[in-house]
Amino acid sequence: MNDPLHQFEIHRLIPLHLAGVDLSFTNSALFMMLAVGAASLFLLGGVRKPQAVPSRWQSMVEMVYSYIGTVLEETTGMEGRPYFPFIFTLFLFILTGNLLGMIPYSFTFTSQIVVTFGLAMISFGLCTLVGFWRHGVHYFSLFVPPGAPIYMLPLIVPIEILSYLSRPVSLAIRLFANMMAGHTMLKVFAGFTVALGFYGLAPLCVNSILTAFEVLVAVLQAYVFTILTCIYLRDALYLH
C-alpha cells in the first residue's frame, strides 16, 4: 500500500535547468495550466453565443460572475469595483484547482504550500500597495485602533502589526492544510477499504460521504480565500 502522502509528491515531467535554477515543468505546473484552461473553457463556452434568455451553461457563468460581484460589493462597496477582475480570477483559479484535485489520480496544486503562499502573498501585496497608494504614510494608522487609550498603545500597536503580518501566513496555511488534510483522510480510508477485504464496505461508505464533504470544502475554501482577500482590501481602501 502506498504512503497516504505519496499523492503530494512533485515529479519533473520536462527537466529544465537554467543557470543553476531548477525551472522544470512539473506535474504541479501541468495541473495549474489545466486549471487555467478549464476555467477559460467554462467562461468562454458560456458566453460564446450570449442570449437574453440564457442557456444553462450561460446562466451558470452568470451566476458565478454575479455572486463574486455581490460578495465584493457587500464587503468593499463601490470603491472595490476596479479590483473585481483580480478577485474573480483568484476565486476561479483556486476553485478549479481544488475541484480538479478531486478527480482520482490527479494532482492538487493547492495542497502545495508554495502555491498557496504565492497566492496569499499576491493578495497581501496588492492590499498593502493599494493602502499605501491611496493613503500614503497615513496607512500606518491601521495599526492604531480608534478609541484605544494612549497608555495601551505600546501594547496594542505591536499586536496589530503582528496580526497584519500574519495575514498571508494564515491565508496560505488555511487553504493548504484543508486540501492536504482532506486528501490524506480520503487516502487513509481508501487504505482501510483495501486492508479489510469484504468488511472494507464500511470504510468505503464513509469514503463516499467524505468525498462529498471534500467537494464542499473545495468550494468553501475558495470562497473563504476570496472573502478574506475582500476584507483585507476593505481595510486598505477605507482604514478601519
Place this chain on the structure above:
Amino acid sequence: MDMEAARMIGAGLAVVALAGVGLGIGLIFSALINAIGRNPSAREQLFPIGILGFALTEAVALFALLIAFLILFK
C-alpha cells in the same frame, strides 16, 4: 524514552487542540440555530456567515493536524 514513542505521544498531544475546535464549532452552530429559530426569515443572510465561521474554526483543527503530521512523518 524511545524516540519513536516520544514522537507518537507528541503527535497525539498536538491534536488536543481539537477540544477547543469542537467547542467552537458547536458554539457557532448553536448560535446559528438560535438566530434562525428566532427569526426564520433571516436564514438567507445568516447561513453564509455561519459557514464562514465554521470554515475559519475548522482551519484551527487543520493547523493542529498539520503539526501532528509534521511530527509523525518528518
